[in-house]
Amino acid sequence: MPSPAIHKLIKPGLFIVALVPLAWLIYRTVNNDLGANPIETLNRYTGDWVLRFLMITLTVTPLRRLTGWNGLLRYRRMLGLFAFFYACLHFLSYVWLDQFFALSEILRDVAKRPYITVGFTSFLMLIPLAVTSTSGMIRRLGARRWQQLHRLVYFIGIGGVVHFLWLVKSDLREPLVYAAILALLLGFRIWNSAHSSRNTVASGTVP
Amino acid sequence: MLIARPSDIPASEITPREIYLQRRRFLKEAAAIAAAGATAALLPCVAEAGQKIPNVKKSPLSTTDKPTSHKDITSYNNFYEFGSDKSDPARHARNFRTFPWTVSLEGEIKKPAKYQIEDFLKHFPLEERVYRLRCVEAWSMVVPWIGFPLRDLIRRLEPTSRAKYVEFTTLHDPEQMPGQKPGLFGAGLDWPYVEGLRLDEAMNPLTILALGLYGEFMPNQNGAPIRLVVPWKYGFKSIKSIVKIRFVEQPPLTTWVKANPREYGFYSNVNPGVDHPRWSQASERRIGEDSLFSPKRKTLMFNGYAEQVASLYAGMDLKKHF
Numbered sequence: 001m002p003s004p005a006i007h008k009l010i011k012p013g014l015f016i017v018a019l020v021p022l023a024w025l026i027y028r029t030v031n032n033d034l035g036a037n038p039i040e041t042l043n044r045y046t047g048d049w050v051l052r053f054l055m056i057t058l059t060v061t062p063l064r065r066l067t068g069w070n071g072l073l074r075y076r077r078m079l080g081l082f083a084f085f086y087a088c089l090h091f092l093s094y095v096w097l098d099q100f101f102a103l104s105e106i107l108r109d110v111a112k113r114p115y116i117t118v119g120f121t122s123f124l125m126l127i128p129l130a131v132t133s134t135s136g137m138i139r140r141l142g143a144r145r146w147q148q149l150h151r152l153v154y155f156i157g158i159g160g161v162v163h164f165l166w167l168v169k170s171d172l173r174e175p176l177v178y179a180a181i182l183a184l185l186l187g188f189r190i191w192n193s194a195h196s197s198r199n200t201v202a203s204g205t206v207p
Numbered sequence: 208m209l210i211a212r213p214s215d216i217p218a219s220e221i222t223p224r225e226i227y228l229q230r231r232r233f234l235k236e237a238a239a240i241a242a243a244g245a246t247a248a249l250l251p252c253v254a255e256a257g258q259k260i261p262n263v264k265k266s267p268l269s270t271t272d273k274p275t276s277h278k279d280i281t282s283y284n285n286f287y288e289f290g291s292d293k294s295d296p297a298r299h300a301r302n303f304r305t306f307p308w309t310v311s312l313e314g315e316i317k318k319p320a321k322y323q324i325e326d327f328l329k330h331f332p333l334e335e336r337v338y339r340l341r342c343v344e345a346w347s348m349v350v351p352w353i354g355f356p357l358r359d360l361i362r363r364l365e366p367t368s369r370a371k372y373v374e375f376t377t378l379h380d381p382e383q384m385p386g387q388k389p390g391l392f393g394a395g396l397d398w399p400y401v402e403g404l405r406l407d408e409a410m411n412p413l414t415i416l417a418l419g420l421y422g423e424f425m426p427n428q429n430g431a432p433i434r435l436v437v438p439w440k441y442g443f444k445s446i447k448s449i450v451k452i453r454f455v456e457q458p459p460l461t462t463w464v465k466a467n468p469r470e471y472g473f474y475s476n477v478n479p480g481v482d483h484p485r486w487s488q489a490s491e492r493r494i495g496e497d498s499l500f501s502p503k504r505k506t507l508m509f510n511g512y513a514e515q516v517a518s519l520y521a522g523m524d525l526k527k528h529f
Contacts, residue, residue, distance in 0.1 A: 035294070036494045037293070037346055039499065040346070042499075100500075100502035105487060108487065112482070113484065113485055113486075114484075170287065170394060170466055171287065171291035171395045176391065
């Protein structure tokens with residue numbers, strides 16, 4: 001386990017690393033290197049990073065349980081907020097560049113196209129999680145209710161993967177990789193809770 | 208006794224696999240050229256992707272829209288046989304073997320035949336046709352194709368009265384086309400790729416078989432050596448790397464219809480009034496022209512070719528026959 005001094009460095013380091021995908025995207029945009037269909041590239045790129053940050057955020061708990069390194073929890077909020085940050089970019093890229101704020105088109109998309117419906121819903125679910133991510137909000141909500149609310153992230157993860165799965169026309173390979181990772185991460189939680197609740201009973205809370 | 212064990216053979220004497228394969232390829236080609244005879248033998252040498260095509264007429268059927276750049280046309284491709292990412296075909300089709308190439312012409316015709324690419328070049332004068340190409344994914348390009356009207360070929364083959372539809376098939380060769388690997392290893396379609404047209408659609412003067420673009424033989428990633436171009440239909444109807452053209456009585460079951468009949472229809476005419484479940488078809492983005500901040504342009508009925516083709520569908524409910 002790292003020393004406190006290193007801990008102080010990890011957080012800003014992680015922050016900078018999490019911005020590298022954005023920096024790379026800006027670099028490519030400025031250099032006119034987004035390919036033949038730049039808007040599609042922007043949509044796909046930002047979407048990819050939402051999924052990646054969701055997966056990374058969901059890895060914190062299993063990793064903590066497996067390694068016993070509780071200090072990992074310190075980075076979870078920031079990683080989750082980066083998922084939200086890239087989701088905002090993804091949403092903006094769709095609303096602004098792709099649809100050019102054509103509200104009626106956007107609403108029709110959300111209503112008619114299942115992959116957009118599920119993607120949009122997942123984005124909406126991210127908002128309360130981002131808003132209640134501060135320490136003050138945790139206190140105000142109480143740890144228990146806060147935790148219940150933040151379980152939404154499981155549905156957001158599923159929604160994100162389904163969004164990708166329904167977007168592709170026939171080649172399911174890439175979305176299925178995300179689906180497999182997500183299944184592993186959520187499966188671990190199910191396994192772990194079944195495991196630990198049995199432990200709780202066994203350790204004798206019941207007289 | 209002097210029997211060289213593998214370790215005795217110096218590494219310098221082992222022919223690298225690539226060179227070995229090149230030799231075999233050279234021998235095969237040389238044999239094929241010899242077999243094809245002297246005149247035709249010159250053609251395959253020029254029919255390599257990217258070589259200039261001589262004697263091409265301009266066509267009055269060309270659009271005046273500005274052609275999309277050669278770079279965009281050859282780097283942004285939907286050709287799932289080589290992978291489903293737009294950049295996959297340019298990378299994975301680099302070594303695609305398009306010579307020798309035989310197209311089997313069969314079915315309800317009086318003169319079934321097997322054509323080499325040289326035969327097409329011999330029989331049909333080539334023209335440049337600058338056409339709009341509208342993809343079902345709501346983007347579009349303008350491509351200066353080189354080809355000849357499909358009807359010139361059809362007339363030569365003399366269809367029987369039972370020929371109502373034309374079915375086209377792409378090469379099936381998972382060794383060369385990684386997207387054709389089965390199940391989840393490939394791009395997820397039923398191979399080989401099959402497309403179809405009604406005979407009158409195939410006979411329309413706009414329908415061409417293309418052998419090149421931008422004055423050169425077809426780049427591999429664009430469907431070398433020979434592909435269909437039907438400019439008033441969504442791009443996936445314009446089947447690539449054709450090995451079989453079959454005249455049939457019943458509408459062919461095409462690949463995308465088989466994959467998802469709710470989303471893809473046999474006709475697949477460009478129609479801004481009929482949405483694809485995943486994309487609005489009302490508007491499109493023109494590759495290479497629109498800036499990041501310009502709104503999409505309106506999609507035109509039959510991709511702007513209504514004057515030439517609308518009569519083909521007179522009286523049909525195009526919402527039903529999408």
